[in-house]
Amino acid sequence: MRTTGVIPSRPKRRLWFGSGIGRLNYRHKQRLFIYGGLLIPLLYFVVIRILPILYSFNVSFREWGMLSPDKPFVGFDNYATLLSDSLFLKSLVNTGIYVVVGVPAQLIAGLIVALLLQQVVKLRGLFRTAYFIPYVTSVVAVSWIFRWLLMKNGIVNALFIELGLGPQSFLYSPSQAIFWIIAVMVWQNIGFQMLIFLAGLQNIPKLYYEAAAIDGATGWQRFVHITIPLLNPVMLLSVVMASIGFLQSFTQVLNMTGGGPLDSTISVVLHIYNLAFKSFDMGLASAATVILFVIIFMLTLVQLKVLGSRFQQE
Amino acid sequence: MSISAAWADTRTTLRWKRSGSLISYGLLTLGLGLMVFPFLWMISTSFKTLDEIYSLSLIPSRVTWDNYAAIFQGTPFPRWMLNSLYVAVIATVSVCVFDSITGYILAKFTFWGKQVIFVLILSTLMVPTEMLIIPWYLVSSSFNGMDTYWGILFPGLISGFGIFLMKQFMESLPSELLDAARIDGMGEWGIFLRIAVPLVRPAFATLCILTFLGSWNSFIWPLIITQSEEMFTIPVGMAFFSSEAKDSSNWVQIMTGATLSVLPLIVLFLCFQKQIIRGIATTGLK
Numbered sequence: 001m002r003t004t005g006v007i008p009s010r011p012k013r014r015l016w017f018g019s020g021i022g023r024l025n026y027r028h029k030q031r032l033f034i035y036g037g038l039l040i041p042l043l044y045f046v047v048i049r050i051l052p053i054l055y056s057f058n059v060s061f062r063e064w065g066m067l068s069p070d071k072p073f074v075g076f077d078n079y080a081t082l083l084s085d086s087l088f089l090k091s092l093v094n095t096g097i098y099v100v101v102g103v104p105a106q107l108i109a110g111l112i113v114a115l116l117l118q119q120v121v122k123l124r125g126l127f128r129t130a131y132f133i134p135y136v137t138s139v140v141a142v143s144w145i146f147r148w149l150l151m152k153n154g155i156v157n158a159l160f161i162e163l164g165l166g167p168q169s170f171l172y173s174p175s176q177a178i179f180w181i182i183a184v185m186v187w188q189n190i191g192f193q194m195l196i197f198l199a200g201l202q203n204i205p206k207l208y209y210e211a212a213a214i215d216g217a218t219g220w221q222r223f224v225h226i227t228i229p230l231l232n233p234v235m236l237l238s239v240v241m242a243s244i245g246f247l248q249s250f251t252q253v254l255n256m257t258g259g260g261p262l263d264s265t266i267s268v269v270l271h272i273y274n275l276a277f278k279s280f281d282m283g284l285a286s287a288a289t290v291i292l293f294v295i296i297f298m299l300t301l302v303q304l305k306v307l308g309s310r311f312q313q314e
Numbered sequence: 315m316s317i318s319a320a321w322a323d324t325r326t327t328l329r330w331k332r333s334g335s336l337i338s339y340g341l342l343t344l345g346l347g348l349m350v351f352p353f354l355w356m357i358s359t360s361f362k363t364l365d366e367i368y369s370l371s372l373i374p375s376r377v378t379w380d381n382y383a384a385i386f387q388g389t390p391f392p393r394w395m396l397n398s399l400y401v402a403v404i405a406t407v408s409v410c411v412f413d414s415i416t417g418y419i420l421a422k423f424t425f426w427g428k429q430v431i432f433v434l435i436l437s438t439l440m441v442p443t444e445m446l447i448i449p450w451y452l453v454s455s456s457f458n459g460m461d462t463y464w465g466i467l468f469p470g471l472i473s474g475f476g477i478f479l480m481k482q483f484m485e486s487l488p489s490e491l492l493d494a495a496r497i498d499g500m501g502e503w504g505i506f507l508r509i510a511v512p513l514v515r516p517a518f519a520t521l522c523i524l525t526f527l528g529s530w531n532s533f534i535w536p537l538i539i540t541q542s543e544e545m546f547t548i549p550v551g552m553a554f555f556s557s558e559a560k561d562s563s564n565w566v567q568i569m570t571g572a573t574l575s576v577l578p579l580i581v582l583f584l585c586f587q588k589q590i591i592r593g594i595a596t597t598g599l600k
Contacts, residue, residue: 026496029501029502030423030502031425032502033419033502033503033506034419034423034425035425037415037416037418037419037506038415038416038419038431040412041412041413041415041416041472041477042431044412044471044472045434045435045438045472045474048446048450048468048469048471048472049438049441049446049474050434050438051449052445052446052449052450052453053441053445053446053449055449055452056445056446056448056449059448059449059452113342113345116338116341116342116345117342119335119338120335120338120339120342123339126346127342127346128591129584129587130346130349130350131345131346131349132583132587132591133349133350133353133580133583134349134352136527136579136580136582136583136590137353137531137576137579137580138530138531138548138549138552138572138575138576138579139531139533139549140531140533140548140549140552140553140575141356141549141552141571141572141575141576142352142576144552144556144568144569144572145352145353145355145356145569145572146352148355148356148359148565148568148569149352149355153368155355155370158370187348187349190349191349192594195591195594195595196594196595198595199595244440244442247442248442248443248444250533250534251533251534251549254553255553255556255557258557269442269444269534272444273444273534276447276448276451277451277538282448282452285448286445286448289442289444289445289448290445292442292444292445293441293442293445296440296442297440300440
């Protein structure tokens with residue numbers, strides 16, 4: 001990257017009083033533009049993004065409920081309460097399921113679609129558009145559409161009965177519901193994943209495949225030894241982003257099951273939402289957000305380190 | 315290898331290739347059905363009469379517009395659409411203005427503190443929104459921000475992702491061009507507005523659309539900050555009247571609302587898909 005500054009400035013001249021904007025030299029004008037242009041965005045980031053984070057740490061160490069007008073400092077009490085709260089632990093376990101099942105499912109589905117798309121020439125644009133459309137639509141609307149499709153006398157059940165699988169209770173079954181929610185999340189994100197992988201696949205030089213073909217490598221060998229390793233940087237981005245997404249599962253859960261049945265789908269974020277805006281216990285809710293933040297932070301670091309180092313070895 | 319053997323070999327390869335792509339077409343079409351069917355079913359339901367909604371036919375025997383009339387006359391849905399539109403337009407304009415300036419400065423100048431500022435902005439992308447929502451809520455409720463447009467808007471006026479996107483595009487501008495304008499005596503704002511901005515028009519298209527979509531679809535914050543029905547945005551309204559729905563006859567209404575909230579996005583996407591796809595691919599790779 002090249003930056004500007006090719007015009008040699010005159011020897012540094014002090015900005016004297018009364019010199020006026022018109023007489024500012026070139027460097028001063030540039031400085032004025034840089035810091036003037038950054039002023040509002042920087043202020044915004046500090047006030048709307050950075051300070052709230054600090055504030056939320058502060059709240060997490062206090063008893064901050066409707067019954068405590070003084071908001072006394074209680075140290076790690078909120079954290080202790082959370083870690084002994086079976087519902088919070090349940091939400092942690094569920095969130096683990098969202099991530100562990102959802103991330104690979106989304107990546108594999110996206111990769112399969114991207115690879116299939118590479119095989120075809122005609123109608124490629126149409127397919128790409130169709131697969132991408134769910135990603136741009138509203139999560140709330142999609143949640144309700146699937147609720148409608150998956151209801152007891154809905155179309156999916158009609159199809160299941162037709163196929164001899166018998167009627168299912170889908171979102172009303174404590175053992176199935178979470179997987180149906182994951183399926184809907186994956187369904188909505190396939191298009192995005194596909195696009196990232198398509199871009200990655202296009203960056204792999206055709207030469208490698210030709211060389212491997214001459215050496216007699218089978219299609220599967222080429223896939224394992226060329227495609228997968230060279231997709232690694234793209235994969236890294238996808239894994240990190242998908243994990244963060246699934247860790248924050250909320251909208252689908254709230255709209256499809258509300259966390260039920262029997263809390264079988266409740267996620268950490270839904271639990272935070274209930275703590276903060278149903279029981280108005282901001283201290284407890286903030287402590288839960290801090291825990292979530294630490295989890296996201298650690299997971300991202302680990303992923304960058306593990307996947308990143310694997311990439312460098314290739 | 316004899317000529318006939320080579321010919322046979324080529325033929326098998328060709329046949330294999332053709333059948334391979336046949337399988338690909340088959341699978342892709344199957345997937346396409348899975349992607350599109352839920353929307354088709356939604357639209358079909360929205361045109362069905364009440365006694366037909368449980369019928370398993372995609373095409374209603376009698377197409378009715380009554381559901382749309384009902385939703386426009388009997389619910390605050392039109393108001394929610396206007397709210398969403400208003401909020402999304404302001405957020406989009408603000409994000410485009412501020413993110414492009416910030417991206418341009420971070421891409422094209424060297425100055426003290428640049429790295430710190432960039433890392434600071436990027437690191438905020440890692441913070442889960444939930445962590446910010448509680449402080450935002452506490453502050454908004456003490457500053458009368460609840461249930462106002464300003465309250466819905468303030469978290470989304472500048473986006474870290476957008477700054478990153480703009481910086482990537484602005485870096486591709488030739489510095490020589492900018493310097494030439496400087497030599498000709500153009501001011502820095504002039505250079506930004508009349509040279510940089512027109513040259514990264516595709517980036518603006520991408521950023522505009524992604525911000526618009528994001529704002530139109532955003533749920534958790536509007537859900538928390540809005541309290542009265544007149545202030546809801548579409549997703550909040552959808553969730554509200556769907557969870558209020560008591561008997562199954564409301565499904566028609568829900569699917570009609572879903573259609574109304576999804577169709578504008580699909581149309582927008584179809585109009586600008588080139589930009590959206592390029593924008594995502596670009597940011598995905600860098």
